[in-house]
Amino acid sequence: MVKKYFIKTFGCQMNVYDSNRMANMLEEMGLKKATGVKDADVVIFNTCHIREKAAEKVFSDLGRVYLIKQERALEGKDTIIGVTGCVVQAEDKQILKRAPYVDFALGPLRYFRLKEVVEEIFNKREAQLLDTEFSAVSKFDYLPENKAEGGCSYLAIQEGCNNFCTYCVVPYTRGVEVSRPVEEILKEARRLVATGSLELNLLGQNVNSYHGEDANGKERNLAYLLNKVAEIDGLKRIRYTTSYPADVDDDLIRCHKELGKLMPYLHLPIQSGSDSVLKKMNRRHTRDDYLRVVEKLKEANPAIGMSSDFIVGFPGETDEDFEKTLDVVNRVKYIQAFSFKYSRRAGTPAAVMENQIEEKVKKERLQVLQDLLFDYQTKFNKASVGKIMPVLFETKGRHKGQLAGRTPYMQNLYAEADNSLLNKIVEVRVTEASTNSLGGEVL
Numbered sequence: 001m002v003k004k005y006f007i008k009t010f011g012c013q014m015n016v017y018d019s020n021r022m023a024n025m026l027e028e029m030g031l032k033k034a035t036g037v038k039d040a041d042v043v044i045f046n047t048c049h050i051r052e053k054a055a056e057k058v059f060s061d062l063g064r065v066y067l068i069k070q071e072r073a074l075e076g077k078d079t080i081i082g083v084t085g086c087v088v089q090a091e092d093k094q095i096l097k098r099a100p101y102v103d104f105a106l107g108p109l110r111y112f113r114l115k116e117v118v119e120e121i122f123n124k125r126e127a128q129l130l131d132t133e134f135s136a137v138s139k140f141d142y143l144p145e146n147k148a149e150g151g152c153s154y155l156a157i158q159e160g161c162n163n164f165c166t167y168c169v170v171p172y173t174r175g176v177e178v179s180r181p182v183e184e185i186l187k188e189a190r191r192l193v194a195t196g197s198l199e200l201n202l203l204g205q206n207v208n209s210y211h212g213e214d215a216n217g218k219e220r221n222l223a224y225l226l227n228k229v230a231e232i233d234g235l236k237r238i239r240y241t242t243s244y245p246a247d248v249d250d251d252l253i254r255c256h257k258e259l260g261k262l263m264p265y266l267h268l269p270i271q272s273g274s275d276s277v278l279k280k281m282n283r284r285h286t287r288d289d290y291l292r293v294v295e296k297l298k299e300a301n302p303a304i305g306m307s308s309d310f311i312v313g314f315p316g317e318t319d320e321d322f323e324k325t326l327d328v329v330n331r332v333k334y335i336q337a338f339s340f341k342y343s344r345r346a347g348t349p350a351a352v353m354e355n356q357i358e359e360k361v362k363k364e365r366l367q368v369l370q371d372l373l374f375d376y377q378t379k380f381n382k383a384s385v386g387k388i389m390p391v392l393f394e395t396k397g398r399h400k401g402q403l404a405g406r407t408p409y410m411q412n413l414y415a416e417a418d419n420s421l422l423n424k425i426v427e428v429r430v431t432e433a434s435t436n437s438l439g440g441e442v443l
């Protein structure tokens with residue numbers, strides 16, 4: 001019988017990319033995608049450690065998978081349970097203590113071993129395996145060739161982070177910053193486009209500090225790479241995420257003026273609008289530095305829409321600090337944003353800072369911030385009504401006969417459309433708008 005796999009992805013886009021690469025490996029072994037945990041012989045949780053809630057959910061969900069494993073065992077079926085991603089790196093040996101029924105656990109830099117590990121366990125040569133090495137080898141050298149899953153693909157170009165923001169686990173879970181070589185990225189990009197991608201989203205934890213080597217061993221920046229990627233025939237849209245404000249250079253800003261394929265949308269997290277909080281966060285920019293970058297981007301492309309991440313209730317954040325965050329929102333008028341209550345992560349400097357903020361205050365601030373952010377987002381969406389926008393249809397919609405896609409601004413748009421328009425870019429007239437989505441009619 002053909003064996004089946006099920007991968008559940010938590011967290012960021014990098015994890016989505018990694019999960020796709022793990023699926024590639026399992027399919028090379030002859031496994032097929034299962035419809036759910038119950039009919040899967042291999043279940044993998046690709047996990048996120050960024051906030052406590054995300055990390056704890058992994059363990060409660062894993063417990064449920066263990067029950068299914070026991071039910072399957074009664075039917076004589078083996079189930080391999082694997083955990084990958086940042087929780088593995090952070091928890092290390094603890095993960096096998098907290099979830100002893102886990103068969104293997106691989107850190108985010110080690111999942112290239114998946115094939116070998118699954119084989120060892122299938123053949124009962126290994127009972128349980130943990131690998132969290134911060135390897136000197138590049139996992140990308142060991143991954144099988146991928147192809148487009150649809151019209152829009154992620155492509156990891158850089159991994160890890162050297163910034164050490166004081167609240168963040170990423171430098172500890174994904175390691176120091178590593179950039180993939182230019183030619184390797186272009187090869188993958190061409191392959192993804194040749195197999196159906198119209199849009200590429202170049203990924204990195206700190207993507208605009210990209211400094212990969214070209215074929216001659218010369219270090220190149222993100223702007224150079226974007227120009228090269230834009231030359232690929234058949235590619236229609238380029239995005240990159242996530243950027244660090246202090247690393248937005250003039251070359252990159254020029255891309256937003258000159259590269260027609262670069263979408264007019266940028267996710268540029270500020271985290272807080274207060275200089276004193278930014279300092280405690282160890283961010284290498286002030287609020288004015290950030291606002292100047294946004295101004296330059298808007299000069300380069302007046303149509304650009306901005307997005308950001310925010311943390312409220314960072315240790316020591318006063319009402320005045322928080323007001324300054326609201327002020328930044330009122331200045332930039334984000335078209336979309338993500339906002340979080342500060343979450344204390346063991347091992348990070350902020351976890352032991354004085355003046356931790358009460359949960360009640362965090363909750364109140366988050367509500368105020370989100371009300372304001374949603375207001376701008378709704379206004380932007382409402383202003384789209386009547387416009388004609390190119391939409392890349394990515395999935396089926398919630399209702400029959402409907403497709404869901406994205407506008408250049410990353411807005412979700414639903415329209416009645418034939419399945420033949422899936423993974424195509426289609427002109428759509430926007431007819432309605434809410435905070436989270438648009439409705440439209442295909443022209």
Ligand code: 5AD
Nearest residue numbers: 167168269309310311340341342343
């Ligand atoms: N608590 C809350 N939010 C966090 N983020 C990162 N670490 C934490 C934390 N400890 C947020 C930041 C980052 C996004 C990916 O997650 O806003 O940009």
Ligand code: SF4
Nearest residue numbers: 161163164165168170
């Ligand atoms: Fe974390 Fe800061 Fe690096 Fe982003 S830039 S991954 S928030 S340490």
